[in-house]
Amino acid sequence: MSQTLYRKIVDSHTVFHVDEQHVALYADLHIMNEYTSPQAFAGLAQKGLAVRCPEKQMGIVDHVIPTHPVSVDKRTIFIDAAANQAANFRRNCQKHGIHLFDVKDREQGIEHVVAPEIGLIRPGMVVLCGDSHTTTYGALGALGFGIGTSEVEHVLATQTLVYRVARDMHIIVDGELPVGTTSKDLVLYIISKIGAQGARGFAVEYSGAAIDSLSAEARMTLCNMTVEAGGRGALIAPDAITVKYVTERIKDVSRDDIAAASKRWLALKSDANAAFDVTHRFDAREVAPFVTWGTSPDQAIPVTARIPGLPADAVESQNAAKALNYMGLDAGQAIDGLAIDHVFIGSCTNARIEDLRAVADIVRGRKVAPSVRAMVVPGSGMVREQAEREGIASVLIDAGFEWRQPGCSMCLAMNDDILEPGQRCASTTNRNFEGRQGRGARTHLMSPAMAAAAALAGRIVDVRKEPFHA
Structure with a gap:
């Protein structure tokens, strides 16, 4: 079968x-x-x-x-x-x-x-x-x-x-992500389309040209946030990118055994005629830099869009109204230009070396806005050391970012990195729930590049535009 x-x-x-x-x-x-x-x-x-x-x-x-x-x-x-x-x-x-x-x-x-x-x-x-x-x-x-x-x-x-065995969902993403967009934008786009419960009860397999072109670390961002759509699992079939990432890091297996294992890994995929319970297909070319406006990851829009009006469904309308009230926003309001107080770059979603390289590319030679407190928390001691070797840490410090030790940090209010009530944060984390980053704090999820641009501008901006991208 x-x-x-x-x-x-x-x-x-x-x-x-x-x-x-x-x-x-x-x-x-x-x-x-x-x-x-x-x-x-x-x-x-x-x-x-x-x-x-x-x-x-x-x-x-x-x-x-x-x-x-x-x-x-x-x-x-x-x-x-x-x-x-x-x-x-x-x-x-x-x-x-x-x-x-x-x-x-x-x-x-x-x-x-x-x-x-x-x-x-x-x-x-x-x-x-x-x-x-x-x-x-x-x-x-x-x-x-x-x-x-x-x-x-x-x-x-x-x-x-x-x-309890899950049902199977297939999400196919065709095309190529446009310049200025990332896998964080892609996953926010997908969640906004299928909803915060759209994958509830399913294990999700991703495939398609856009997925094939992602790095291993970008794929981690995608799979990490699949749970925000209710997914019970996320999978991408192993390919050459997978094998290279894994084999470069294995320390307890001989080269011969790794070579044999690699062949098995590359054969690990869904059968050509395997049946999925649900299939979604998206076009990566439709993805723009995304930002959340509410208190659920599916309450997200392109940075160029305006906050949507209240939905017709009574329950959804009540939830949206509550989110807008908590976030201090109005339906029809532009998200581009919204002033922020804090920028947090970190978490298990976006604190790997590729994420920090993307931030450094944006902020190099520039300064964090005087009105903003900006923090970068690398995902591990090894990421921190690599960023220091590559000169990334110096770029961030020179720009005015706090360069901190690794940990979950401001992803969730379980340590002493906590926002004050009413503070608005551009965050690379995975959840924007009420109080997630501190009681009364307001969180806008976005990519590392978008968060970096927001730190410099002091407001949410489109990273695809000057002075960040010509």
């Missing part, structure tokens, strides 16, 4: 069928952070259970860690509750023999940046993590998805998960 890539990966990791809809799914890798793991470890202790496969776990402190621009050896969590979380996580990892990227580790960073860059993510794997943006790994042909705390406990104890 012909199969999709998603079903091939699920079937190859099915230990047994629980019922018609559920399987016991084997996990090749389980990633944990200090925020979603404490109750899971406590559950193991109460039951007297050990971690079944410590070598298939990875721990990392990323959500609560401060990103102050101090040397790595001086990094300290000053908030007592957060420090206790990190200390408890450290004790649990040490007790069970799990490798931990701790507060003062030079390779510490955001889990979804670190795992691929150190070669842990490989095509055909199943990767689980107590974080919804685990869908990122689909960029490398791995099935990744977030799980809850009780499921974290189950994976620690058994290395399996009772998993």
Whole structure:
């Protein structure tokens, strides 16, 4: 029987069928952070259970860690509750023999940046993590998805998960992205078209000429934000770009074995006549730089457009009106020219080296507007070091950006990088929910290049226009 890539990966990791809809799914890798793991470890202790496969776990402190621009050896969590979380996580990892990227580790960073860059993510794997943006790994042909705390406990104890099999969705993107647009613009465009629940219950496979032309890191941005459309997974079939990215980072496998694995990876794809439950087709040439205006990632428009009027549906109209009120905006208002207070460039969506190169290209020789506080938080210690070697950090600092240590930072208000009520932020993150970056804070999602241009102008602007692009 012909199969999709998603079903091939699920079937190859099915230990047994629980019922018609559920399987016991084997996990090749389980990633944990200090925020979603404490109750899971406590559950193991109460039951007297050990971690079944410590070598298939990875721990990392990323959500609560401060990103102050101090040397790595001086990094300290000053908030007592957060420090206790990190200390408890450290004790649990040490007790069970799990490798931990701790507060003062030079390779510490955001889990979804670190795992691929150190070669842990490989095509055909199943990767689980107590974080919804685990869908990122689909960029490398791995099935990744977030799980809850009780499921974290189950994976620690058994290395399996009772998993409800998703339906298949195919999103085909034809054409070529126009100059000045990125995969961040593409995914915001797609979410705005299918809605915040448009992929609910589905594993999404992306294909098409526009997807083929994306770098591995750009694909990570696309797969990372698929969960914002409700997707339970995101996948891109491995190709030469995938194999090059993965093989350059693997350190624990011989060259001969990598060569043999690469052949298998390139064969890992949906069958030509595989049936998908739903198919969407988009034209990349229609994509412009996108900006969110509301409090959901699907409330997004091209930077050249005006905020839409209230929809006819009563519930949607109420939601839109509430979002406009929270954001301090009006239907019909232009998004281009909207003044901002803060720029945040970071997160598991857009804090990789390619993102920082794009920012440096925009700001080189220019200055951040006096009215704006602008921060760049690299996705990992390795990204930070590479940016410093390439001179990117100097460009950003000279322009007036704060160059900080890695972590989730202002993506979410769980550390001391928090916006004040009413502050408006141009952000490269993945969510613009009410209070996501601080109580009463207003978030506009956009690409790194768009955020960089906003920092310089002090307002949301079209990065395709002068002085950024002639």
